Amino acid sequence: MEKKEMRAAYAETLIELGRENPDIVVLEADLMRATGTASFAKAFPDRAFNAGVAEANMVGVASGLSAAGRIPFAATFGSFAGRRDYDQFFLSANYARLNVKLVGTDPGVTAKYNGGTHMPFEDLVLMRAIPGLCVLEPSDPVSLAALVRRSAELYGCVYIRMPRGSADILYPSSESFEIGKSKVLRRGKDVAIFALGALMVGEAIKAAEGLALRGMAASVIDVLSLKPLDLDTLFALARETGRVVSCENGQASGGLGGAIAEYLLEEGIPIKFARIGVRDEFGEVGTQEYLQERFGLTARKIEEAALSLA
Amino acid sequence: MTKDQVAELEGRAKEIRVLTIDAIGHLGVGHIGGAMSVADLLALLYFRRMDVDPKDPRRADRDQLVLSKGHAGPALYATLALKGYFPIEWLRTLNVGGTALPSHCDRNRTPGIDMTTGSLGQGISAACGIALGNRLASVGSRVYCVIGDGECDEGQVWEAAMFAAHYKLDRLTTFVDRNGMQIDGRTDEIMALGSLAAKWRAFGWFVQEVDGHDMGAMDGAIGAAALELGRPSMIILDTIKGKGFSIGEGKVESHNMSFGAEEAKKAIAALEGR
Structure with missing residues (x-):
């Protein structure tokens, strides 16, 4: 399958947007090279701002830029985007009803x-708790580019979660994406696997292929938008299959698994349900393969979970 | 400024104090101390220095104020009401459910409020962003920001201090309302700030120190700041917490104080009798 770096898709899209709209500005906290936006800074030196190793101030400045009518895209590692500038993103950006993309x-x-x-x-989990915030995790370079574009068009705050490295290209470049809409990648009547992000969507597709060999027909849904969640698709496939597995590269509680459980229970749809995700643990070092095994984020685990619902 | 102009501004500051005491007294509790200490500056900014239009509160090229010490909101609300942004009668709705005037500044609820603040340290970053955004749009207006001295405990203030100097935000004038007190006591007892002037100078700012209750001195400093090119300006205001509020003046307890309409009436009489 053809691959492309996610950060390249991010930076290229920002450059396109920057050409179309002089209000687009980019902020970084000493990770401009890592996130790929150094190319935006080269194309638009007056509209790229490095805040140094100061994420809280970066998001505060982004909020002010938004108050002055600009459309800021600020990036940092997800660990810091969630933890180091949560109060700033919560209050100066979201509570203030400004237009900051993090x-x-x-x-x-x-x-x-x-x-x-x-x-x-x-x-x-943290981002889901901010009222009105759109929380997106694109699954490939095409969906990332499209959802960055949709985010720029939307007035309001958005959190976009993305790996920097290469990801399989899942969609044709002509595919259209909307915030709040998922994509059904594969149809099967026995179980619906809802996966979020490039890593888990890839594992879910592999799991569905494995399940097919074992006589279980799985649907795979590329969730894309954790908030707002595509409830129409969730409810329809949950009713159709009666079995749901959630897959996320993060805590199984409070994120996608939590959201799906809440909505399905509230809607009164009787299903069998399993969650793939981290179980109340901290991360650690290792190769990605090691870590996927360590935290149970593999196709094999998804298959086992689906089969356990049979 | 002429004597008459100074007297007029002092009159405005007194009105701001009277209306603030009345609003908080009507509710029964509020951040009176830090509102009183900054009242003179607010009078000077809104009735002399800032180019704003109450009929067009979001005009793109207006001067802006970010009250980073957002708990002083009630003094700013009194100022905005006097300036004509909304009716004076609104002031007694402070913190009543559904009000347009919440304890801490909210740009979406109150006409004339330029930025939402309340979590200390955040407003100065936003002020940097507004100044930067204005520069990108070739808007030549000025951004004013007020932080508290207790607020200088926040690390974010110093992140923003570096940012403003690095990006040469010379249209940004920030004030520290140095009343020497924070919630738990005197700043030198709770978290000693050392020489604030030396600190801000070391961060690359043009720094002035003036009496925050002296209209002429403040006005001169604001004028000098406007002439300074290539670096942001800091004006450290020496103030008295609770200034003009007889029950709380100079007291740490004035930060967030309970008092009723009767006490407010007495305090207002004392203020007007001076």
């Missing part, structure tokens, strides 16, 4: 050798 890179186990200090298992 990008958290290196989600979950993709933080690899940076280890537990830099491994955000909690960012989605």
Whole structure:
């Protein structure tokens, strides 16, 4: 399958947006090279601001830029986007009803050798708690580019979670995406696997192929938007299959698994349910393969979970 | 400024204090101390220095104020009401459910409030962003920001201090309302600030220190700041917490104080009798 770096898709999209709209500005906290936006800074030196190693101030400045009519995209590692500037993003940006786009890179186990200090298992849980915030985790370079664009078009705060490295291209470049809409990648009547982000969508597709060999037909849903969650698709596939598995590269409680459980229970849809995600643990160092095994974020675990619902 | 102009501004400051005491007394509790200490500056900014239009509160090229010490909101509300942004009668709705005037400044609820603040340290970062955004849009207006001296305990203040100097935000004038007190006591007892002037100078700012209750001195400093190119300006205001509020003046307890309409009436009489 063809691959592309997610950060390249992010930076290219920002440059396109920057050409179209002089209000687009980019902020970084000494990670401009890591997130790929150095290319934006080269194209638009007057509209790229490095705040130094100061994430709280970066998000505060982004809020002020928004108050002055600009459209800021600020990025840092997801660990810091969630934890170091949460109060600033919560209050100066969201509570103030401004228009700040915050990008958290290196989600979950993709933080690899940076280890537990830099491994955000909690960012989605934190972000979900901010009223009105859109929380997105694109699954490939095409959906990332499209959702960055949708985010720029929307007035309001958005949190975008993305790995920096290469990801399989899942969609044709002509595919259209909307905030709050998921994509059904595969249809099967026995179980619905809802997966969030490049890593878990990839594992879910592999799991569905494995399940097919074992006589279980799985639907795979690329969730894309944790908030707002695509409830129409969730309810329809939950009713159709009666079995749901959630998959996320972060805490299983409070994120996607939590959201799905809440909505399905409230809607009164009787299903069998399993969650794939981190179980109340901190991250640690290792290769991504090691960490996926360590925290149970693999296709094999998804298959086992689906089969346990049969 | 002429004597008459100074007298007029002092009259405005007194009105701000009277209305603030009345509003908080009507409710029964509020952040009176830090509101009183900054009242003179607010009078000077809104009735002399700032180019604003109460009929068009979001005009893109207006001067802006970020009250980073957002708990002093009631003094700013009194100022904005006097300036004509909304009716004076609104002031007695302070903190009543559904009000347009919450304890801490909210840009979406109150006409004339430029930025939402309340979690200390955040407003100065936002002020940097507004100044930067204005520069990008070639808007030549000025951004004023007021922080508290207790607020200088927040690390974010110093992150913003570096940022403003690095990006040469010379259209940003920040004030420290140095009343020497924070919630738990005197600043030198709770978290000693040392020489604030030396600190801000070391961070690359143009620093002035003046009496925050002296209209002429403040006005001169604001004028000098406006002439300074290539670096942001800090004006450290020496003030008295609770200034003009007889029950709480100079007292640490005035930070957030309970008092009723009767006490407010007495305090207002004392203030007007001076």
